[in-house]
Amino acid sequence: MKILCILYDDPKSGMPKNYPLPNLPKLKKYPDGMTLPTPKSIDFNPGELLGCVSGELGLRKFLESNGHQLVVTSDKDADGCKADKELVDSDIVISQPFWPYYLTRNRIESAKKLKMAITAGIGSDHVDLQAAMDHKIDVVEVTYCNSRSVAEHIVMMILSLVRDYHNQHKIVKDGGWNIADAVQRSYDVEGMHVGTVAAGRIGLDALRKMKPFDVHLHYFDRHKLPDSVEKELNLTFHESVESLVKVCDVVTINCPLHPETENLFDDKLINKMKKGAYIVNTARGKICNREAIAKALKSGQLSGYAGDVWFPQPAPNDHIWRSMPNHGMTPHTSGTSLTAQARYAAGVREILECFFEKKPIRDPYLIIKDGQLAGMGAHSYSKGSATGGSEEAAKYKK
Ligand code: NDP
Numbered sequence: 001m002k003i004l005c006i007l008y009d010d011p012k013s014g015m016p017k018n019y020p021l022p023n024l025p026k027l028k029k030y031p032d033g034m035t036l037p038t039p040k041s042i043d044f045n046p047g048e049l050l051g052c053v054s055g056e057l058g059l060r061k062f063l064e065s066n067g068h069q070l071v072v073t074s075d076k077d078a079d080g081c082k083a084d085k086e087l088v089d090s091d092i093v094i095s096q097p098f099w100p101y102y103l104t105r106n107r108i109e110s111a112k113k114l115k116m117a118i119t120a121g122i123g124s125d126h127v128d129l130q131a132a133m134d135h136k137i138d139v140v141e142v143t144y145c146n147s148r149s150v151a152e153h154i155v156m157m158i159l160s161l162v163r164d165y166h167n168q169h170k171i172v173k174d175g176g177w178n179i180a181d182a183v184q185r186s187y188d189v190e191g192m193h194v195g196t197v198a199a200g201r202i203g204l205d206a207l208r209k210m211k212p213f214d215v216h217l218h219y220f221d222r223h224k225l226p227d228s229v230e231k232e233l234n235l236t237f238h239e240s241v242e243s244l245v246k247v248c249d250v251v252t253i254n255c256p257l258h259p260e261t262e263n264l265f266d267d268k269l270i271n272k273m274k275k276g277a278y279i280v281n282t283a284r285g286k287i288c289n290r291e292a293i294a295k296a297l298k299s300g301q302l303s304g305y306a307g308d309v310w311f312p313q314p315a316p317n318d319h320i321w322r323s324m325p326n327h328g329m330t331p332h333t334s335g336t337s338l339t340a341q342a343r344y345a346a347g348v349r350e351i352l353e354c355f356f357e358k359k360p361i362r363d364p365y366l367i368i369k370d371g372q373l374a375g376m377g378a379h380s381y382s383k384g385s386a387t388g389g390s391e392e393a394a395k396y397k398k
Contacts, residue, residue: 001091002069002113003352005059006083008099009074009398010052019047024339030144031205034364037142037346039353046342051096057120057345059352066356076101077394087111092355094118094348098332100126100313102390108135118351120344121146121335124367124377125257125284128385132368139368140361142347143376144201146335150282151205153308153334154252157280158210161304162189162250166328185303185326190214195248197241197264198255199225200380202282206252207233220244221255245273250280253307257284259384267292270301278304282334285311285321286386294324302326308334312393 024047029035044050044058051057056072063070071090075082076099083101087093091113095101103117108131117127119141132139160166164186171182194210195218196203204225207217211233219225220238230237238244241264245251251273255261265279265288279302281288290311296302306328310321313332321329347365354361366375373381 003092004086004090005072005094006076006101007053010054015054037350039349047338050341050345051336092116096120097123098336102387103127104387105131120348125386128387130385133371136371140365142344143364145343145347146340147201149337149340150202150334154206155209157306161278161306162187192249194250195244197253203254250278253281253283256380257386258381260382261287262386270296276303281307285309294320297324308332312390314396316395
């Protein structure tokens with residue numbers, strides 16, 4: 001079989017010769033008891049760069065020794081890109097949300113042999129899920145592999161926004177010492193109201209991680225959490241996103257991108273937020289309206305915006321979020337720490353082993369199976385597509 005793998009570029013200075021830490025902590029299970037990926041074996045050293053082109057998710061030896069062809073590229077956006085050329089006779093395509101190969105309907109329809117799209121990570125919104133259902137292409141992702149990595153990033157971003165870390169760090173880097181400049185937007189998070197839109201694996205973990213800061217915790221989700229969890233965290237449940245944003249100083253967004261959540265944070269919703277609130281969005285860029293966020297930061301309706309997700313990706317060089325005031329954006333990195341890469345590379349290997357051996361892929365990994373939303377997909381996504389406008393990614397110039 002032919003496996004097409006789209007990964008982000010190698011470091012500009014080439015693959016690292018060594019890494020800061022000699023090895024990674026060993027985790028046994030995820031917090032709800034789910035096991036970490038369980039491939040029969042792996043051909044990489046956990047802690048090495050795996051998500052870039054030369055890292056190849058550690059798959060080449062395994063695939064080639066089993067008679068398969070592996071094509072790896074980062075060239076994924078402009079007309080005539082390598083990924084489009086290779087897709088037409090590929091059986092499996094692997095892509096990462098950090099450097100998404102947008103599997104639009106046109107692309108899906110050009111790939112007559114395509115059987116499965118694997119997300120090396122979590123979040124399969126870069127696939128036109130409706131087209132995948134129509135053409136019976138299975139879609140799977142490595143559920144839980146980087147959820148806790150993202151929750152850590154959320155805590156970092158909430159604290160860095162509220163305390164105004166980025167500005168203070170810049171003053172030092174620029175050789176300065178004006179403390180009044182450094183603190184004129186700096187607050188403690190203690191006592192604030194912090195709420196999450198969606199309390200799934202990431203949202204709930206972010207709430208748990210924020211609890212020791214003595215904040216008031218809120219959530220909105222389609223399903224209520226068990227009473228025991230609400231009690232443990234002293235949580236306030238909101239029946240609507242409007243009700244949550246009205247009372248929160250900090251809102252973190254943790255739902256998948258699908259037609260129900262696309263453009264959720266538009267002018268109207270942002271204007272219902274508490275004046276001067278902060279947003280941390282590590283879910284997907286398209287959940288927030290690009291112009292509305294920039295406008296609210298300018299007017300002071302929002303005091304800060306941070307996250308690592310953009311639309312499209314890579315973000316065009318002139319994307320307004322790169323230059324808006326009081327933002328703490330990173331490129332899409334929260335779920336691709338070296339730690340997380342080891343888990344999702346092992347998860348992809350597990351999925352491929354199951355596929356080749358015709359064994360069932362774990363139910364929690366399924367988004368679409370046999371033309372229907374299945375597994376996690378049936379729980380968390382809705383039908384339709386959120387890939388519209390993704391061709392703008394070709395505007396990014398290295
Ligand atoms: P989960 O599936 O565990 O959680 C998703 C939650 O979103 C569920 O609780 C689900 O609710 C809820 N939800 C779905 N639709 C809505 C809606 N319309 N309104 C409110 N809640 C909704 O996934 P994770 O927590 O692991 O990941 C969440 C998202 O985070 C991913 O889909 C991905 O987009 C993003 N992500 C980003 C990463 C990064 O690197 N920045 C890495 C990993 C994920 P219910 O179950 O009650 O239906």
